[in-house]
Amino acid sequence: MTQITIIGVGLIGGSFALGLRAAGLDVHIIGAGRSERSLQRAVERGIIDSWSTSLTEAVENSDIVLLATPVGAIDRVMEEIAPALGPATIVTDAGSVKQSVIASAREWMQHFQNFVPAHPIAGTEHSGVEAGFATLYQGKRLILTPVEETSPEAVDVVAELWRATGAKLESMDAAQHDQVFAATSHLPHMLAFSLVETLHRMDQKSPLLHHTGGGFADYTRIASSDPVMWRDVCLYNREALLASLDEFQNGLKVLVDAIDHRDSETLEQLFTTAKETRDTKVLPTDVGGSNDGDREP
Numbered sequence: 001m002t003q004i005t006i007i008g009v010g011l012i013g014g015s016f017a018l019g020l021r022a023a024g025l026d027v028h029i030i031g032a033g034r035s036e037r038s039l040q041r042a043v044e045r046g047i048i049d050s051w052s053t054s055l056t057e058a059v060e061n062s063d064i065v066l067l068a069t070p071v072g073a074i075d076r077v078m079e080e081i082a083p084a085l086g087p088a089t090i091v092t093d094a095g096s097v098k099q100s101v102i103a104s105a106r107e108w109m110q111h112f113q114n115f116v117p118a119h120p121i122a123g124t125e126h127s128g129v130e131a132g133f134a135t136l137y138q139g140k141r142l143i144l145t146p147v148e149e150t151s152p153e154a155v156d157v158v159a160e161l162w163r164a165t166g167a168k169l170e171s172m173d174a175a176q177h178d179q180v181f182a183a184t185s186h187l188p189h190m191l192a193f194s195l196v197e198t199l200h201r202m203d204q205k206s207p208l209l210h211h212t213g214g215g216f217a218d219y220t221r222i223a224s225s226d227p228v229m230w231r232d233v234c235l236y237n238r239e240a241l242l243a244s245l246d247e248f249q250n251g252l253k254v255l256v257d258a259i260d261h262r263d264s265e266t267l268e269q270l271f272t273t274a275k276e277t278r279d280t281k282v283l284p285t286d287v288g289g290s291n292d293g294d295r296e297p
């Protein structure tokens with residue numbers, strides 16, 4: 001029986017455990033985190049078999065450790081668990097940013113070759129222990145970003161587990177990953193958060209939010225995502241996100257100028273390009289993520 005420790009039994013960690021169970025894998029899953037109440041609830045939901053709030057105790061005899069906390073917690077978690085990891089223990093993560101997590105693993109793990117960085121391109125706007133479900137990863141992409149030192153055997157073990165959850169595997173360079181997802185996932189989340197916050201401010205002056213319709217609800221679904229997770233994505237993918245926001249500001253300026261100058265040609269051209277791109281290139285399973293987002297089932 002494979003012993004797996006999941007640190008952070010929320011949407012991503014919980015769904016991973018439920019996916020493995022649904023696939024019939026012979027696993028003993030230990031949950032670890034800060035809240036006893038959440039961990040106990042994870043046992044009740046059949047997500048984990050046992051739990052500990054001591055991270056070192058939780059990883060001590062495990063074959064595989066999945067880090068599924070917000071990205072900003074990973075460095076401290078790595079520091080804490082590193083001395084308790086066995087020489088063959090494989091550590092992987094699910095963080096939405098890859099270069100910072102790899103840097104932490106490199107700093108703290110004695111057997112850095114056993115660290116397999118990964119990122120599931122699946123999620124919902126819900127979080128916490130109640131949010132996980134077994135089919136979250138079915139047909140969704142799982143991006144592996146191994147580095148030169150990463151053991152191919154460790155990659156195979158992690159890949160096999162994710163395949164069992166139904167994920168389709170891809171590999172990517174970590175820096176490229178952070179740039180790509182800054183544009184396709186992190187930027188749209190920033191725009192959704194900012195749009196809702198803007199309307200909230202306008203609503204304070206003169207109530208208008210009760211007039212929003214289906215389009216607004218569709219567009220802003222991801223603004224219901226976890227604030228801590230997204231705070232950390234901003235802090236740890238800062239440069240790539242700022243570059244994407246710059247591009248967006250350039251595009252927004254073109255739009256504002258066209259509206260200001262009643263430039264119907266530019267407006268129509270811009271909307272046509274966007275419509276054609278959306279209609280032909282954005283596939284439903286590729287919409288980069290509600291929290292890297294994909295759709296709720």
Ligand code: NAP
Pocket residue numbers: 007008009010011012013032033034035036038039068069070071073077094095096097119120121122123124125126127128129131226229290291292293
């Ligand atoms: P979540 O539902 O909020 O779960 C996070 C879990 O981490 C909670 O169980 C929380 O439990 C625990 N936790 C938080 N801070 C901790 C700390 N300092 N030490 C130990 N445990 C801590 O979040 P999630 O959506 O599953 O996201 C987890 C990771 O997956 C993040 O790195 C995120 O970037 C990545 N990701 C998310 C999505 C998505 O759509 N949500 C998609 C792809 C990747 P306690 O509060 O009880 O400790």
